[in-house]
Amino acid sequence: MQVQDWLLDDSPASRGQAAAGRAYRVSLDLMRNPLAVLGMLIILLLILTAAFAPWIAPETPLGQDLTRRLLPPSPEHWMGTDQLGRDILSRVIHGARVTLLIVGLVAVISAPLGLLIGAVSGYFGGWTDRVLMGLTDVFLSMPKLVLALAFAAALGPGIENAIIAIAITTWPAYARIARAETLTIRNSEFVAATRLLGASHTRIITRHVLPLCTSSTIIRVTLDMAGIILTAAGLGFLGLGAQPPQPEWGAMIAGGRRFIIDYWWVATMPGIAIFVVSLGFNLLGDGLRDVLDPKAQGQ
Amino acid sequence: MNSTSIRRSAVFGTLSSLAGFVVVVALTFLGLLALTFFIGRVIPIDPVLAVVGDRATSAQYEAARVAMGLDRPLIVQFVSYVGDVLRFDLGMSVSTNRPVAQDLARVFPATLEMATIGIFIGIMLGVPAGVLAAARQGTWVDQIIRVFALLGYSVPAFWLGLVGLAIFYAGLGWVSGPGRVDIFYDGITPVVTGMLTVDSLIAGDGTVFRSALSHIILPATILGVFSLAYIARMTRSLMLDQLHQEFVTTARVKGVPEWQVIWVHAFGAIRVPLITVIGLSYAALLEGSVMIETVFSWPGIGNYLTTALFNADMNAVLGATLVIGAVFIVINKVSDVLYRILDPRSR
Numbered sequence: 030m031q032v033q034d035w036l037l038d039d040s041p042a043s044r045g046q047a048a049a050g051r052a053y054r055v056s057l058d059l060m061r062n063p064l065a066v067l068g069m070l071i072i073l074l075l076i077l078t079a080a081f082a083p084w085i086a087p088e089t090p091l092g093q094d095l096t097r098r099l100l101p102p103s104p105e106h107w108m109g110t111d112q113l114g115r116d117i118l119s120r121v122i123h124g125a126r127v128t129l130l131i132v133g134l135v136a137v138i139s140a141p142l143g144l145l146i147g148a149v150s151g152y153f154g155g156w157t158d159r160v161l162m163g164l165t166d167v168f169l170s171m172p173k174l175v176l177a178l179a180f181a182a183a184l185g186p187g188i189e190n191a192i193i194a195i196a197i198t199t200w201p202a203y204a205r206i207a208r209a210e211t212l213t214i215r216n217s218e219f220v221a222a223t224r225l226l227g228a229s230h231t232r233i234i235t236r237h238v239l240p241l242c243t244s245s246t247i248i249r250v251t252l253d254m255a256g257i258i259l260t261a262a263g264l265g266f267l268g269l270g271a272q273p274p275q276p277e278w279g280a281m282i283a284g285g286r287r288f289i290i291d292y293w294w295v296a297t298m299p300g301i302a303i304f305v306v307s308l309g310f311n312l313l314g315d316g317l318r319d320v321l322d323p324k325a326q327g328q
Numbered sequence: 329m330n331s332t333s334i335r336r337s338a339v340f341g342t343l344s345s346l347a348g349f350v351v352v353v354a355l356t357f358l359g360l361l362a363l364t365f366f367i368g369r370v371i372p373i374d375p376v377l378a379v380v381g382d383r384a385t386s387a388q389y390e391a392a393r394v395a396m397g398l399d400r401p402l403i404v405q406f407v408s409y410v411g412d413v414l415r416f417d418l419g420m421s422v423s424t425n426r427p428v429a430q431d432l433a434r435v436f437p438a439t440l441e442m443a444t445i446g447i448f449i450g451i452m453l454g455v456p457a458g459v460l461a462a463a464r465q466g467t468w469v470d471q472i473i474r475v476f477a478l479l480g481y482s483v484p485a486f487w488l489g490l491v492g493l494a495i496f497y498a499g500l501g502w503v504s505g506p507g508r509v510d511i512f513y514d515g516i517t518p519v520v521t522g523m524l525t526v527d528s529l530i531a532g533d534g535t536v537f538r539s540a541l542s543h544i545i546l547p548a549t550i551l552g553v554f555s556l557a558y559i560a561r562m563t564r565s566l567m568l569d570q571l572h573q574e575f576v577t578t579a580r581v582k583g584v585p586e587w588q589v590i591w592v593h594a595f596g597a598i599r600v601p602l603i604t605v606i607g608l609s610y611a612a613l614l615e616g617s618v619m620i621e622t623v624f625s626w627p628g629i630g631n632y633l634t635t636a637l638f639n640a641d642m643n644a645v646l647g648a649t650l651v652i653g654a655v656f657i658v659i660n661k662v663s664d665v666l667y668r669i670l671d672p673r674s675r
Contacts, residue, residue: 064475163355163359164359166356166359167356167359167360167362167363168363170356170359170360170653170656170657170660171360171363171653171656172611172612172614172615172652172653172656173615174615174618174619175615175618175633175649175652175653176363176649176653178618178633178634178637178645178649179364179367179645179646179649180367182637182640182642182645183367183368183642255481255482259482259484259485262484262487263484263485263486263619266484266486266619267622267634267637268637268638269637279484282484282486282487282490286490286623289490289491289493289494289498290493290494290498293491293494296487296490296491297487297490297491297494300484300487300490300491303484303487304482304483304484304487307481307482307483307484308478308479308482311478311481311482312478315478
């Protein structure tokens, strides 16, 4: 019980202890919400599947065998086979890697970009703020999917370009959050003290302002994950994302689209995968919001 | 202050806020134009090459480049682009050989028709579901509605469309398949509004109307599911805010029947913010229709956009993006204004 006491200590001795204690309290609250736990399990399953895909999958995702085309689900092929005789289960399992890669890279590109733009905008204020936030508002006023489509079309098909296109449409929300947080931090005494010590603007923004904006941005990124997965699958479905024969779920649905009437499993199985994974992120995000948003307490 | 000067200052305040509003909207549109212009410039597909073909000599290539105005500085090109858009000139579509603006005007009513039916389904089911969930907060009814709303957020629209076609069209035969109307009725109804269900009613043609309705009902319902999820969720949270207010407790203490407390007292207070919610989801439906129209071969703006993507028809892609973006902005701003007019607290 000593670890627990250390975590729940009301007067933490170090920054690390405070952070760990807070994370522990949040996770305790989350555990009380069965739906959020379900969401976490789904995401854990996704990560494990992606990590061990070659060992879990019964076959290679690209192994064609035209003698067994379009077989229905059976004990040998749990999800059936597609038009080129590939085992759909193996492709869905390997697709977890592609999906995780897309959401991971989009988060890694767009969150720091949004954070930086928002922090700079809020910290300097004035015309910098007006120009940067004007830019942010233009992106925010556009429907995300359509904007991503237009960018992906302009950059050309391919998974890298799809990632860039989605990242371009997701950063503005993070910039807004970071700016709002920065505005409250900017005039605080510790920032004034740091400035008096002779710290440069760059140092204040990167060392003092940005770390304080990260936690709220991370939560927002979690909430956006499901949307990112759906957009990526949509781009894949339209042929703008991952290219065949890459086992991307959206592209797999597009491949099975012609057979939907007679061979329903080809398009249905990868769709269920997309559905389950984005449901997992939504359940976790919903639970996180309940725990962390004091306004939603008791609702 | 006497009453006249109060009225005058109120009018003046409204005017200046109106002017500020117009400036904001104009700047947003300018930003949108800059965005589509930028996307048109970063494309790796050379627009000149698309016109002259890859067998052209460098002199022909250069001549075409000058003729298209691509040798001018970017800022000049942008100004002339804005001028063109203001004159509703969006360039020619390479694939249909018609002006993009004309194409868009032709396909837009079909999208509007589907999105409108979709939003009606969303309101009719989503608002009562949200109110019910709030009234029965914490019970299994509430849980089911919450989970259903999350399911609506998690399902890929294009996949739901395909599965819906497989079940309700191929399997059960309850509805008609892709397209707007059975092929032998195609093009026989005089175009008035461009919305086939409305036009066939105007023409008094019941057969075409039934055919059109059986084609539109599935995609519109699927679109409706997405707005249903959002509307139900927002209605629930708005209602919960009200049900915790003191005036609701007062009404209950006075012995007002519970249904009246919920539907008259609490619901009466959320009607205004609900307009914003519905406006936002209507705008979101235009976005959702891109995927749904592609799956259902529905001849609307979404299908036009994705067809243009496949043909690398950049004028059409940018034109459609511009129009969807503009409609999106307009709906958002209109619901914003409605909120301000209807809610006395925000004046």
